[in-house]
Amino acid sequence: MIDKVQPDSRQQQVVELLKQVIEPTLKNDIISLGMVRNLRIVDDYIYLRLYVGSHQQQLQLEIESKLSSISWCKKTYIQICTIPGVKTTLAISSGKGGVGKSTTAVNIAAALRLRGAKVGLLDADIYGPNLPQMLGLGQADIQVINTPTGDKFLPLEVQGIKLMSVGLLAEANRPLAWRGPVLHKIITQFLQDVEWGELDYLLIDLPPGTGDAQITIIQESPVCGVILVTTPQQVAVADVRRNIYMFRQVGVPVLGIVENMSYLICDDCGSRTPIFGSGGGEQLATELQAPLLGQIPIDQRICSGGDTGNPIAVSEYASPTGEVFTQIAAALNVTFSLHS
Numbered sequence: 043m044i045d046k047v048q049p050d051s052r053q054q055q056v057v058e059l060l061k062q063v064i065e066p067t068l069k070n071d072i073i074s075l076g077m078v079r080n081l082r083i084v085d086d087y088i089y090l091r092l093y094v095g096s097h098q099q100q101l102q103l104e105i106e107s108k109l110s111s112i113s114w115c116k117k118t119y120i121q122i123c124t125i126p127g128v129k130t131t132l133a134i135s136s137g138k139g140g141v142g143k144s145t146t147a148v149n150i151a152a153a154l155r156l157r158g159a160k161v162g163l164l165d166a167d168i169y170g171p172n173l174p175q176m177l178g179l180g181q182a183d184i185q186v187i188n189t190p191t192g193d194k195f196l197p198l199e200v201q202g203i204k205l206m207s208v209g210l211l212a213e214a215n216r217p218l219a220w221r222g223p224v225l226h227k228i229i230t231q232f233l234q235d236v237e238w239g240e241l242d243y244l245l246i247d248l249p250p251g252t253g254d255a256q257i258t259i260i261q262e263s264p265v266c267g268v269i270l271v272t273t274p275q276q277v278a279v280a281d282v283r284r285n286i287y288m289f290r291q292v293g294v295p296v297l298g299i300v301e302n303m304s305y306l307i308c309d310d311c312g313s314r315t316p317i318f319g320s321g322g323g324e325q326l327a328t329e330l331q332a333p334l335l336g337q338i339p340i341d342q343r344i345c346s347g348g349d350t351g352n353p354i355a356v357s358e359y360a361s362p363t364g365e366v367f368t369q370i371a372a373a374l375n376v377t378f379s380l381h382s
């Protein structure tokens with residue numbers, strides 16, 4: 043009998059069935075969560091990649107069972123893409139440099155750690171890797187260990203956070219100028235060849251903007267959500283908007299927006315002055331239908347803490363600035379049901 047189902051409608055049929063597979067913690071379907079990529083139907087076979095955390099691999103069985111109802115499908119091939127031991131991988135991104143993306147990444151990591159989560163930080167900002175310094179690490183030797191799956195980089199551990207950075211592999215004070223294939227290779231190596239151990243969260247500090255490096259990382263890692271950092275000004279907001287299109291194309295959800303340098307708190311009276319304008323973060327949140335996760339004040343201690351390796355989320359956790367990071371960490375824990 044001639045199969046009447048045309049190629050496009052086959053694809054549609056598969057997508058419709060995949061939309062019925064719900065990730066139980068996030069209570070959303072695996073298509074909306076960006077977990078299914080590279081879906082291809084060749085002859086009567088279905089091929090797809092499933093980007094999930096180490097605790098979500100059981101979704102494979104559910105997918106197989108759903109797709110087994112398709113009469114024309116002879117077999118489904120699912121390639122699981124995960125980072126061994128890592129549950130939730132999040133990316134921190136910004137439209138441009140200097141808005142406080144790395145500061146936000148370090149402080150969210152520190153706040154999560156303070157609440158008992160096992161946290162790793164991957165500094166993928168090859169144009170200005172500075173996470174090691176923000177956590178108080180100088181130039182350190184990266185150990186390579188031999189494992190059954192090949193040689194792996196051992197992350198450093200600082201303040202209870204596992205850290206891997208290109209900055210640790212490069213010579214001090216020499217800007218990194220890797221391009222094209224080398225850049226691609228370095229990033230994919232980072233994603234695959236780091237022995238993280240067991241992690242609740244891996245935060246990836248992306249390079250600013252929307253270039254090859256960002257797309258490679260997002261496409262080739264099980265990033266399940268992106269946190270966008272912006273400042274309140276219109277220009278910065280426009281940059282973030284461009285950034286969002288990139289994530290939408292890959293299908294990775296935007297978890298929320300962090301507005302940095304939102305206001306200055308008066309030391310004497312506690313009043314808040316929005317030096318760089320106001321409303322940018324809220325405007326973006328409404329437009330994207332994504333929550334505004336927090337508004338971080340301009341705080342000199344953020345800057346000095348970054349220089350001396352003391353994240354304010356820990357050193358001044360009870361201050362208004364520290365509390366913003368605590369709230370963001372709490373919101374992430376609620377979303378991913380990892381810790382209270």
Ligand code: ADP
Nearest residue numbers: 139140141142143144145339340341344345348
């Ligand atoms: P990005 O990663 O976006 O390039 P950084 O996190 O490196 O930006 O921050 C740039 C500079 O601004 C750093 O010196 C940092 O300490 C400072 N900074 C960031 N956020 C704040 C803030 N809310 N208040 C004061 N200084 C800040």
